[in-house]
Amino acid sequence: MSNKEALESYDQTPFRTPDGYTSDIAVFTILSSKVGEFKPPHMTLMLMLIKRSFYNAEGQVNIEAGKWALPGGFVQPDESGFDAAKRELEEETNVNCIHLKHFGVYDKPGRDPRGWIITNAHYAIVPEHELSRRKANDDAEDVKLFSVEEVLNLDLAFDHQEIIEDAIAVIKHDLLHTTVAKNFLQKQFTYSELQAVLKTVTNDPAVLSEQAFSRKIKTLPFIEEVSGQKTQRTSKTPTQLYRFADDINIVRPIYTARY
Amino acid sequence: MSNKEALESYDQTPFRTPDGYTSDIAVFTILSSKVGEFKPPHMTLMLMLIKRSFYNAEGQVNIEAGKWALPGGFVQPDESGFDAAKRELEEETNVNCIHLKHFGVYDKPGRDPRGWIITNAHYAIVPEHELSRRKANDDAEDVKLFSVEEVLNLDLAFDHQEIIEDAIAVIKHDLLHTTVAKNFLQKQFTYSELQAVLKTVTNDPAVLSEQAFSRKIKTLPFIEEVSGQKTQRTSKTPTQLYRFADDINIVRPIYTARY
DNA sequence: ATAATAGTGTCTTTTAGACAATATCGA
DNA sequence: TCGATATTGTCTAAAAGACACTATTAT
Secondary structure: OHHHHHHHHOOOOOOOOOEEEEEEEEEEEEEEEOOOOOOOOOEEEEEEEEEEEEEEEOEEEEOOOOOOOEEEOOOOOOOOOHHHHHHHHHHOOOOOEEEEEEEEEEEOOOOOOOOOEEEEEEEEEOOOOHHOOOOOOOOOEEEEEEEEEOOHHOOOOHHHHHHHHHHHHHHHHHHHHOOOHHHHHHOOHHHHHHHHHOOOOOOOHHHHHHHHHHHHHHOOOOEEEEEEEEOOOOOOOOEEEEEOOOOOOOOOOOOOOOO | OOOHHHHHHOOOOOOOOEEEEEEEEEEEEEEEEEOOOOOOOOEEEEEEEEEEEOOOOOOOEOOOOEEOOEEEEEOOOOHHHHHHHHHHHHHOOOOOOOOEEEEEEOOOOOOOOOOOOEEEEEEEEEHHHHHHHOOOOOOOEEEEEEEEEEHHHEEEEEHHHHHHHHHHHHHHHHHHHOOOOHHHOOOOEOOOHHHHHHHHHOHHHHHOOHHHHHHHHHOOOEEEEEEEEEOOOOOOOOOEEEEEEEOOOOOOOOOOOOO
C-alpha cells in the first residue's frame, strides 16, 4: 500500500481549518543620540509600530482602525512564516533584514475578531539609518518609533500588547545572553559603545563600571581586540577597537556558572 | 466608524487559508536503571514515538503508514495549540503533563503531502512510571521509547526527523540552562541523582566529578539543602537531600559570566 | 592647565580545579 | 575489615570587585 494511494483516498476536509495564518514583526532599532564630540553615545531601544488606517487597500473599513500595531501580514501558501516575515519587513522598510528571529505563536481562540487566525511573531533588528526609508503602506496611515517604556501605554490592536511584552522580554534576554548586540554596532566598536547598548537593558555594575567593563571585554571569548586599530569618536584619547568573533556563542550552564 | 461595522464589511476570504493546524509533542522521559542497592542510578534520556498504523479510525489508508512519528493531532478551533498539545498528551498517555513547552513551528511548503499544514511543536517531560499507562490509539499501531541516540536512525514520518533533532537540542539546552531537571527527580534528591540527570546531556568535568559537584550543589542559588534530611538510597553512608527552590531561575549573562 | 574618557596597578575576596584524605556503614 | 559512596581539607591558580592612580589629547 503506497503513500500515493493513501494520499488519493485522503479526505480533504476532516477538520475545520484556520481562517488565516499571519506573520508579525517587532522591528527594533537603537536610537543613538550623539551626546557631543569625543563622547560615548547614549542609546535608546526603540520599537517600530504602524498606525492602522481607516480604510484598507480595497477601500473597505479596516479592522482595529486607528490603533497602533506590529507590521505584518498574511503568509502565502508557497512560503514559510519566516519567509513571509522577511518579505513583509522588506516591503515595509526596504530592509533585507540584518537579524530576524521567530519567538512565539499566538493562537488563542478569539484573539482576532475576523476569525481563527494564527500569528507567528518575529523580532528584527534594523540599524537606525535603514529605517529612514520606512514608509506607510496601504494598510497603515503612520509609522513611528516608540521607546520600549512608552510603547506599552499605547492603544494597541488585537493582542499586540501581549506580543510586544513578549518581544521586549526576548530581545532584552537575547542582548545579554547572545551576541545579537553586534547588530546595533559597527563592525569595529569601542568598549563604551558596546556598554551603551547593554545599558539599555541592564543595570549590572559589572557592565556599568568603565574600569570593570573595559577590562572584562578583553576576556570575552566571542570578542577580539583589533590590534593597532584605534578611534577618537568616543573620546579625545585614542580608544581600542574590538570586533565580534565569527564563532558561535557559548553560554555557561547554570550548574557550573559562577554566582 | 466602529470596529463592529468594519467586521461586518470584512471580506471573509481574501487569502488562501491553511489546510490544517496541528500540535505535535516530543514526550521525553528518563529511564532510571537501578544499578544495585546503595548505588546512584544510571539514567538514559528517552523519547516516546508512535508507529503510524496502516488504516486510520475511519478505515482509510493512513498517510506515512508504518513510519515512526511524534504523537500529535489537529488543533480544534476552540483551543490554542498549547491546549491541544496538553489534550493530546493526556489522550495518548493519560498524563496531565508535568512540564510542557512550545519550542517551534514547522510550516515549510510541502512538508506534509496532505496540503498546507502548520505544526506547532512542543516537548513534554513525563516521569517513567506515568508512561506505563501509555496506549496505542486508533492512528497508532505501536508506542515505544527510544534513546535520543538511536531515535535519529529510524524511518521517521513527514519532517519529524528535523523536529526531533530540534527537540533534542532544546531539551539538552534546557536541562543545563534551566531547572527543568527537577521534573526528572523526586522532590528531594541527592547530589548524585541530579548528577545522573545532567550526565545524560553533558561531559563537563565540573558535573562529572563527585567532589566538585557535591560541593557545587551547595552554592547554587536555586537549590536548597533540606536540613537534617538524609537518605541511604544511593549509598551506605547517609546522604544529604536537596530540593529546588520555588524561585525563578537565573542565568548569568554572557558579558558577565566567567569563562 | 583642564576636563573628560580610557586604561593600569594593586590589593582583597571569592571561586575553580585538583588531589589527598577522612567518614560512614552494610555486607 | 572491605568496598563503595559521600564529604572535607588543603593548596594553587584564576577571576571578581573595589579603589586609587596614570595616560591621552582637544580645547
